[in-house]
Amino acid sequence: MVSSAISRLTNLHRHLLPADSKLLESDDVSGLMKISPEVAEALSSGQPVVALESTVISHGMPYPQNLETAKQLEAIVRVNGAIPATIAILDGVPCIGLSMEDLQKLANLGTRAQKTARRDIAHVVSTRGNGATTVSATMFFASKVGIPIFVTGGIGGVHRHGENTLDVSSDLTELGRTPVAVVSAGVKSILDIPRTLEYLETQGVCVATYATNDFPAFFTERSGCQEEKVFSCLDGFDRSFSSSNNKFCVEDRVPCRVDTPEDCARLIDANVKLRLGTGILFAVPIPKEYSASGRLIEDAIQRAIGEARTKNITGNAETPFLLSRVNELTGGASLASNIALLKNNARVGAKIAAALAQLRGHQNGVQHGLWRTEGVRLIRLPELIRYIFLLSTG
Numbered sequence: 001m002v003s004s005a006i007s008r009l010t011n012l013h014r015h016l017l018p019a020d021s022k023l024l025e026s027d028d029v030s031g032l033m034k035i036s037p038e039v040a041e042a043l044s045s046g047q048p049v050v051a052l053e054s055t056v057i058s059h060g061m062p063y064p065q066n067l068e069t070a071k072q073l074e075a076i077v078r079v080n081g082a083i084p085a086t087i088a089i090l091d092g093v094p095c096i097g098l099s100m101e102d103l104q105k106l107a108n109l110g111t112r113a114q115k116t117a118r119r120d121i122a123h124v125v126s127t128r129g130n131g132a133t134t135v136s137a138t139m140f141f142a143s144k145v146g147i148p149i150f151v152t153g154g155i156g157g158v159h160r161h162g163e164n165t166l167d168v169s170s171d172l173t174e175l176g177r178t179p180v181a182v183v184s185a186g187v188k189s190i191l192d193i194p195r196t197l198e199y200l201e202t203q204g205v206c207v208a209t210y211a212t213n214d215f216p217a218f219f220t221e222r223s224g225c226q227e228e229k230v231f232s233c234l235d236g237f238d239r240s241f242s243s244s245n246n247k248f249c250v251e252d253r254v255p256c257r258v259d260t261p262e263d264c265a266r267l268i269d270a271n272v273k274l275r276l277g278t279g280i281l282f283a284v285p286i287p288k289e290y291s292a293s294g295r296l297i298e299d300a301i302q303r304a305i306g307e308a309r310t311k312n313i314t315g316n317a318e319t320p321f322l323l324s325r326v327n328e329l330t331g332g333a334s335l336a337s338n339i340a341l342l343k344n345n346a347r348v349g350a351k352i353a354a355a356l357a358q359l360r361g362h363q364n365g366v367q368h369g370l371w372r373t374e375g376v377r378l379i380r381l382p383e384l385i386r387y388i389f390l391l392s393t394g
């Protein structure tokens with residue numbers, strides 16, 4: 001009963017989306033997913049929706065802070081005008097929007113949930129497993145149901161020594177192929193930030209810094225990679241903590257700066273309308289009061305990277321190892337910073353989603369003759385007829 005209602009809502013959502021949003025779901029796999037009634041309703045009525053990932057819950061922090069943080073992020077999204085849609089695979093079913101019980105289950109599972117990137121999705125579904133989605137998998141599912149904005153803490157990137165190991169997160173290739181805007185606090189300095197930016201450029205991804213010229217490094221506000229600034233680490237430029245290990249010359253540019261949620265909304269809108277097909281990375285610096293401990297955390301990162309090498313911890317085990325080891329070494333300071341920046345990103349992401357919904361509502365109102373239903377959303381006449389027809393035929 002509920003699933004048929006959801007599937008009807010999903011169908012309606014498809015009919016009622018602005019034409020450009022349909023680009024986000026050219027093939028139909030949404031029937032294979034469980035969309036929560038609240039998210040389905042929000043999507044079908046054009047309300048702003050923000051996707052949230054689940055690896056940060058299962059692998060990013062310990063219980064019970066993970067559960068508390070997941071709940072708080074959802075609450076922040078709501079307070080700032082959007083509906084949260086946390087995404088995970090539960091018992092083999094991709095779920096878009098989790099109940100409190102689902103969140104509890106995922107938080108309890110912790111690292112027993114499989115860290116699920118794009119490549120792992122089919123395996124987790126076919127074995128009816130529990131998968132915590134990374135940025136790449138969350139973007140995939142968000143795009144399939146038409147959610148244009150997704151909030152995370154930090155994306156994966158090119159690992160240090162990636163030029164030898166080819167350890168490059170699938171988050172970067174996903175950004176190159178999926179038109180979802182990702183809000184993150186930049187890239188953690190456990191990674192090679194200049195090479196990560198290079199790779200995103202190769203993938204054609206628009207990287208936009210939010211109210212700063214300097215690409216942020218997750219725990220710190222600055223990475224040393226600046227807007228419209230080309231520089232070389234060989235000539236002594238202070239590239240901050242993150243890049244201190246790079247011994248060669250890299251051209252780093254963050255060519256786009258945005259200052260308000262409205263700027264972000266216009267950028268997303270242009271990206272979709274131009275059918276570029278690529279994602280956008282919004283890099284939002286950690287709030288100032290939490291970035292003070294950056295140097296302390298950086299020292300811990302250096303030590304943790306050394307330990308990972310000694311213990312031969314590589315591949316998708318490396319990021320969780322580094323995160324938890326850095327947390328131990330900083331006596332919890334890195335966890336507090338991590339939570340603070342996640343909350344900040346949730347706030348910014350929800351405001352962007354609200355601005356985008358408003359922009360689209362305004363454009364639709366200006367460009368077409370529209371019907372207003374219940375004062376909630378604007379509908380075109382043919383869509384309204386189809387809507388009534390679908391309701392009457394079930």
Ligand SMILES: O=c1[nH]cc([C@@H]2O[C@H](COP(=O)(O)O)[C@@H](O)[C@H]2O)c(=O)[nH]1
Pocket residue numbers: 053055056059060117133134135136153154155156157168169170171188218315316317319323
């Ligand atoms: O600061 C963080 N970076 C990255 C992750 C998670 O790790 C994934 C990247 O993992 P990998 O490097 O194995 O691609 C991201 O998509 C995200 O889910 C995280 O929790 N915290």
